[in-house]
Amino acid sequence: MSEIAAETRAPALRVSGVTHAFGAKKALDDVSLTAPSGAFTALLGLNGAGKTTLFSLITRLYENRSGAIAVLGHDVRQQPSRALSRLGVVFQSRTLDLELSVLQNLLYHAALHGIGRSEARRRSLAVLERVGLAARAKEKVRALSGGQMRRVEIARALLHGPGLLLLDEPTVGLDIGSRRAILDEVRRLIDDDGIGVLWATHLVDEIEAADRVVVLHKGRVLLEGRIDDLRARGGSEDVGTAFMAAVAETERPNTAAERKTDTAA
Amino acid sequence: MSLVDRAPVALSERSPDFLPARDVSFGGYLVCMGGIVWRESLRFVHQRGRFLSALVRPLVWLFIFAAGFRATLGVSIIPPYETYVLYEVYIAPGLIAMIQLFNGLQSSLSMVYDREVGAMRILLVSPYPRWFLLVSKLVAGVAVSLLQAYAFLAVAYFWDVQPDSLWGYLTVLPALILSGLMLGAMGLAMSSIFKQLENFASVMNFVIFPMFFASSALYPLWRIQQANVLLWHICSYNPFTHAVELIRFALYGQVEWTSLAVVSGFGAACLLAAIYAYDPSAGLTGRRGGPDAAK
Numbered sequence: 252m253s254e255i256a257a258e259t260r261a262p263a264l265r266v267s268g269v270t271h272a273f274g275a276k277k278a279l280d281d282v283s284l285t286a287p288s289g290a291f292t293a294l295l296g297l298n299g300a301g302k303t304t305l306f307s308l309i310t311r312l313y314e315n316r317s318g319a320i321a322v323l324g325h326d327v328r329q330q331p332s333r334a335l336s337r338l339g340v341v342f343q344s345r346t347l348d349l350e351l352s353v354l355q356n357l358l359y360h361a362a363l364h365g366i367g368r369s370e371a372r373r374r375s376l377a378v379l380e381r382v383g384l385a386a387r388a389k390e391k392v393r394a395l396s397g398g399q400m401r402r403v404e405i406a407r408a409l410l411h412g413p414g415l416l417l418l419d420e421p422t423v424g425l426d427i428g429s430r431r432a433i434l435d436e437v438r439r440l441i442d443d444d445g446i447g448v449l450w451a452t453h454l455v456d457e458i459e460a461a462d463r464v465v466v467l468h469k470g471r472v473l474l475e476g477r478i479d480d481l482r483a484r485g486g487s488e489d490v491g492t493a494f495m496a497a498v499a500e501t502e503r504p505n506t507a508a509e510r511k512t513d514t515a516a
Numbered sequence: 517m518s519l520v521d522r523a524p525v526a527l528s529e530r531s532p533d534f535l536p537a538r539d540v541s542f543g544g545y546l547v548c549m550g551g552i553v554w555r556e557s558l559r560f561v562h563q564r565g566r567f568l569s570a571l572v573r574p575l576v577w578l579f580i581f582a583a584g585f586r587a588t589l590g591v592s593i594i595p596p597y598e599t600y601v602l603y604e605v606y607i608a609p610g611l612i613a614m615i616q617l618f619n620g621l622q623s624s625l626s627m628v629y630d631r632e633v634g635a636m637r638i639l640l641v642s643p644y645p646r647w648f649l650l651v652s653k654l655v656a657g658v659a660v661s662l663l664q665a666y667a668f669l670a671v672a673y674f675w676d677v678q679p680d681s682l683w684g685y686l687t688v689l690p691a692l693i694l695s696g697l698m699l700g701a702m703g704l705a706m707s708s709i710f711k712q713l714e715n716f717a718s719v720m721n722f723v724i725f726p727m728f729f730a731s732s733a734l735y736p737l738w739r740i741q742q743a744n745v746l747l748w749h750i751c752s753y754n755p756f757t758h759a760v761e762l763i764r765f766a767l768y769g770q771v772e773w774t775s776l777a778v779v780s781g782f783g784a785a786c787l788l789a790a791i792y793a794y795d796p797s798a799g800l801t802g803r804r805g806g807p808d809a810a811k
Contacts (some may be wrong), residue, residue, distance in 0.1 A: 310641050316795040328797075334645035347636045348555070350562040355555075362551020363642035365544025 258337075262325030263288045263415040263447020264309065268318035271304055278304040282318070284464070288414065289445040290349065291438060293458045295481075295494060296467035302451040306419050310340055312457040323414045336364065339408030344420040345400060347392045348377070351377065354388040357410060364411040366464055371410075378406040382436060398429025405436065416440065416448045422457065430457070455490040468498050527765045548644050549652040551808035554658035556623075560663070570618060570664045574611035575671060576596035582607050594736055596768035598680075608669075608677050609764035610733025612692070613756060615668055616699045618662045621719055623657040623692065626702025640794075654704060654787070665692050679767040691766030694776070698783030702755075705786040708793030731757040755782040 264286040269284050271279040279301045286292040308315045311327050311334070320327045325334040347356050354375055361371030366443060379385040382402040392400060401421055408416055418437070422430040434457060441448055450457070458464060464481050466473040474484055485493025485500075560640060582604040586659065625641040639649055669685065672678070679685070706723070728734075730747065731754050751757055758775035765772040 310637070311796050312637065312640060331796075332645070334641040335641055338641065340637075342637050342643055344637075346635050348635065350560065351555070351558055355558060359551055359555045360638065362547050362554070363639065363644070365541065365644070366546045367543070367547050 254471055258323045258414065258489065261321065262286060263323060264449055266305070266309070266318070266320045269305075269308065269315050269320060270317045271315060278470050279308075282467070282470070282472055284465045284472055284475055286448040286449040289441055290463055290464060291448050291450060291459070292463040294449055294451040294465050294467060295453065295455065296451070297453055297456070297498065300467045301470040302467060303419060306340075306417060309417060310338065311335060336411065338416045339411070339413035340418045341401070341404045341408050341416070341418040341421050343423065347403060349393040350391065352389050353384065353395070356392060356403065357407055360407045361410050364430055366411060374410055378409045381404045381409070381422065396429075396487060398425050398432065400435065401425065401429070401433055405433065409440070412506045414446055416446055416449065419451045420453070421450070422452070422454070433440060455494055456491065466476055466494065468501060472499055473501060521546045545644065545648065548642065548648070549655060552639075552649070552652040553656040553659055556660055560660045566622070567664070571667055571671070573618065574668050575616055577607065577611050578604055578675065578677065594738070596770050604675065604677050606736075607734055608672055609767060610731070610760045612665050612763055613695055613733060613760045614728055615664045616692070616696045616759070617724060617756065619656060619661040619664060620696070620699030620703040621723060623653070623700060624707040625661070625719065630638045634809060643685040646794055646796065650704060650791055650794055651787070654697060654700045657700040657703070658693060661700070662692055679684060681769070683769055684767040687769045688763060690765045691762045694779050694783065695762055698755065698759060698779045698786065701783045701786035701790060704790035705793065708790050727754060727756040730754050731760055737811070757777065784791060
């Protein structure tokens with residue numbers, strides 16, 4: 252099918268030239284980035300960098316008024332339902348129904364994607380198996396730990412077989428063991444299924460050498476490349492230091508990034 | 517497929533329907549709406565406190581308030597009643613509408629609450645059109661309000677508050693659906709406009725009490741006209757009055773056409789407002805505040 256071929260050629264996510272303002276405040280300023288299929292792309296930024304706004308636009312909570320966003324080649328404005336059906340999301344805030352069981356939460360989500368009951372049940376158990384929570388399917392979500400809830404949310408995001416998985420600071424508030432487990436799980440998904448992952452975070456230690464990094468700061472993309480590019484940019488072997496240096500660089504006048512804003516304004 | 521004969525399906529060996537972008541189908545629409553109604557009902561069943569208070573509130577009015585005022589407030593013969601009716605009988609339709617009012621606003625509050633905890637986000641990333649998701653949410657709310665209304669009618673039956681004929685329980689159904697849709701749509705529209713409803717008390721003060729008391733729920737309009745003409749005007753324009761009258765007449769197998777028009781019209785207007793407000797391109801979410809406002 253040419254449809255599939257087209258999807259395979261297109262990157263999991265392509266954002267090009269997106270600017271978004273709330274009133275006078277520009278939350279995103281000419282943002283372009285790519286998250287290829289089969290790769291882990293870390294969206295690195297401090298709080299308020301615009302990560303959540305970008306996620307809201309990709310998930311079409313509201314529309315981008317400039318630029319374009321495409322999920323596996325499907326533009327979110329032109330073909331919203333196609334784009335959304337290829338997208339799995341784990342939001343920053345908890346989005347599970349605490350009163351309902353794990354399985355009920357998954358079945359509800361499957362219904363939202365138009366997946367019928369028996370198929371939904373099969374898929375739910377399959378994804379729960381994957382995240383190692385099949386035994387807890389009948390339990391109320393309230394009984395799970397924070398890390399387990401996150402894993403259920405990841406399972407839920409995979410239920411409809413997305414080609415792009417978005418995660419908005421998924422490890423915030425979790426202990427180090429759960430963080431590790433979730434990262435490993437997501438990396439396994441990339442290896443096994445070849446899906447593209449965009450992982451928003453402000454924690455540099457979640458990024459590995461082979462990952463792609465996009466640094467977002469005050470609504471602008473400072474850097475898109477490998478972790479070594481970030482080290483080079485920040486002039487430090489330590490990624491955290493390099494990141495802070497790269498961010499601080501934009502605060503100084505007459506840097507490349509600053510000149511860019513001047514011309515934009 | 518039962519729980520037992522599941523085969524562990526690795527997503528790596530994806531079934532064909534995993535890969536291509538599936539277009540949303542008609543059957544899918546039904547599955548989606550069914551799922552939303554199912555979840556709303558489950559939540560309702562799990563929140564026993566909500567069901568109980570939804571039932572107890574109107575019963576307190578019926579058993580205590582109405583009994584106390586029975587002597588004070590005589591109701592003369594007005595349509596659809598053909599004989600003198602007890603005050604309890606008079607206020608029953610108003611109490612049913614009150615149940616639906618509470619339910620409509622409570623589900624609107626749950627939208628706001630959902631938006632905060634993010635469940636709303638999950639609803640909105642569904643590939644189905646936004647208007648359809650909102651209508652499904654509305655249908656789910658109406659289904660729950662019907663359960664509540666009939667539970668109240670059943671208790672009222674044993675308190676001798678009954679329509680002329682048992683057919684009334686059937687003829688009231690379309691009226692209940694319409695009034696439920698109107699009040700639910702009103703709640704939806706409100707939920708999109710208010711970023712945050714701090715607590716239910718402010719909704720009670722600013723919406724429920726004025727709507728309920730400035731209506732024909734507790735006293736016939738002609739009585740209000742005698743007392744205060746301005747208030748009478750307000751009451752006769754109040755959409756809630758028309759929801760009450762629609763239910764009152766339907767319980768007696770009759771149609772109050774003006775009320776039917778007002779309830780349908782106001783309901784449709786609220787629904788359109790809500791759809792507009794939640795629309796990603798036209799809507800308010802993208803314009804007002806940052807992501808925090810819409811989280």
